[in-house]
Amino acid sequence: MAYDVSDALVFFGATGDLAYKQVFPALQALAKRGHLNMPVIGVAGRSWTSEQLRDHARQSLQEHGGVDEAAFAQLAPRLTYIGGDYHAAETYQKLRQALGDAKRPLHYLAIPPSLFATVVEGLQQSGCDQNARVVLEKPFGRDLESAQELNKILTSVFPEDAIFRIDHYLGKEPVQNLLYFRFANSFLEPIWNREYIDSIQITMAENFGVEDRGKFYEEAGAIRDVVENHLLQVAALLTMEPPARGAPDAIRDAKTQVVKAMQPLSIANVVRGQYQGYRQTPGVAPDSTVETFAAVKLRIDSRRWEGVPIYIRAGKCLPVTSTEVLVELKRPPRVVFDATEPEHANYYRFRLSPDVTIALGARVKQPGEAMQGEPTELIARHIPGGDEMLPYERLLSDAMHGDQTLFAREDMVEAAWSVVDPILGNATPLHEYAPGTWGPPQANALIAGNGVWHNPQVDPLASKQ
Ligand code: BG6
Numbered sequence: 001m002a003y004d005v006s007d008a009l010v011f012f013g014a015t016g017d018l019a020y021k022q023v024f025p026a027l028q029a030l031a032k033r034g035h036l037n038m039p040v041i042g043v044a045g046r047s048w049t050s051e052q053l054r055d056h057a058r059q060s061l062q063e064h065g066g067v068d069e070a071a072f073a074q075l076a077p078r079l080t081y082i083g084g085d086y087h088a089a090e091t092y093q094k095l096r097q098a099l100g101d102a103k104r105p106l107h108y109l110a111i112p113p114s115l116f117a118t119v120v121e122g123l124q125q126s127g128c129d130q131n132a133r134v135v136l137e138k139p140f141g142r143d144l145e146s147a148q149e150l151n152k153i154l155t156s157v158f159p160e161d162a163i164f165r166i167d168h169y170l171g172k173e174p175v176q177n178l179l180y181f182r183f184a185n186s187f188l189e190p191i192w193n194r195e196y197i198d199s200i201q202i203t204m205a206e207n208f209g210v211e212d213r214g215k216f217y218e219e220a221g222a223i224r225d226v227v228e229n230h231l232l233q234v235a236a237l238l239t240m241e242p243p244a245r246g247a248p249d250a251i252r253d254a255k256t257q258v259v260k261a262m263q264p265l266s267i268a269n270v271v272r273g274q275y276q277g278y279r280q281t282p283g284v285a286p287d288s289t290v291e292t293f294a295a296v297k298l299r300i301d302s303r304r305w306e307g308v309p310i311y312i313r314a315g316k317c318l319p320v321t322s323t324e325v326l327v328e329l330k331r332p333p334r335v336v337f338d339a340t341e342p343e344h345a346n347y348y349r350f351r352l353s354p355d356v357t358i359a360l361g362a363r364v365k366q367p368g369e370a371m372q373g374e375p376t377e378l379i380a381r382h383i384p385g386g387d388e389m390l391p392y393e394r395l396l397s398d399a400m401h402g403d404q405t406l407f408a409r410e411d412m413v414e415a416a417w418s419v420v421d422p423i424l425g426n427a428t429p430l431h432e433y434a435p436g437t438w439g440p441p442q443a444n445a446l447i448a449g450n451g452v453w454h455n456p457q458v459d460p461l462a463s464k465q
Helices: 016-034 050-063 071-077 091-101 113-126 144-157 171-182 210-237 248-260 391-400 410-423 442-450
Strands: 008-012 040-044 079-083 105-109 133-137 163-166 195-206 270-275 291-300 310-315 321-329 347-354 356-365 373-382 430-433
Touching: 008 016, 008 091, 008 171, 040 091, 050 071, 050 079, 079 091, 091 113, 105 113, 105 391, 113 133, 113 144, 133 144, 133 391, 133 442, 144 195, 144 410, 163 391, 163 410, 171 210, 171 347, 171 356, 195 210, 195 248, 210 248, 210 270, 210 291, 210 310, 210 321, 210 410, 248 410, 248 442, 270 442, 291 442, 310 442
Parallel strands: 008 040, 008 105, 040 079, 105 133, 133 163, 195 310, 270 430
Antiparallel strands: 195 321, 270 291, 291 310, 321 347, 347 356, 356 373
């Protein structure tokens, strides 16, 4: 579908962390492809000049991906800066002027959620909202109620088709590949259901702590930070029904439908953990009960998935940094050959980061007299790099073109909050764990009915433990 392309890009939070780590690299990548033929206006509180913003952009690129001189020469002259208080009408008047005769501006709010309403109001009062698109960063609210509140504010100014809610996981190549792999192959669909699948595990492990994000993290915790959004999105891609047709909303409809079918989490199906040392992080309360680890067991009320548990686990300060999905198939009806055959001989393993692997776990006969087997994997691998699009490059480009396929729709956001709402805050106990371990041992009990957690390994060629 063709949409009209935005003709100015405004990004609020121009001096912030997100801009530094993600936005400038994405802008340079867009410029490199010749996709940034518009003014780019950075807005933030500091009283900088445009020259300072350009220097800052260069510094950001030096640290994040490298400066491509030719692309930077395209980007730099387009960059201008507006410094001003987000609460002051004058800031938006300056923006209105800077927009000149732009007819379809895109406003990207790379700012804390507590400022969303203020900026949206400022845009409206200054007329900068006219025919504009708005891009927001997660978290979209803190729970169901505040998500609905935020949405009310947004939709009082922008129509839903002009609102782009970024979940950067959806811009990742291997995450899109889940959708592609499922529906572009005919061998998967016949077994992708409760008849053949025993359980699904999704693990997002990070081997670092919250570092300089203590203040942000205190407001979030693992469930709000990554489970409610990134990991439920991954779960939805794995479990959604085939989209009816290729139109943008067919995919979002199918994803939303399956998230609506997820049972709200109950307290018994959650284990929260906090790594030792978290409370000493700057910005963190000395008696904080915020979780840096969460493991949950989800159920989907649908004909396809009834009785198939979906286990999701996410944590900071775990042994590795990797996101992996393991789809375990039921064992064959009868063990013909091998008395020691394990419970889950067959599985699909989708490694989403840092490298990308799709593996089919199978058993083959060991050479020799005995009819004894051993595990093996049929592997398709891909090392990211080359001409691949960065998630933020793809998402900003899609938003500028008005394509909402990879953005979270409000009904899906609300459905996702409904799943986690009952377990937010201190609804469940908090267990300590030592940094560098796989979280509190209580998480093992959660999965006991379906075996053990699959721990992603460091070596990309290594197979399932
Ligand atoms: C962010 C979370 O959304 O995703 C972070 O706020 C997390 O806590 C990050 O580290 C992980 O993203 P990626 O792309 O590095 O896997």
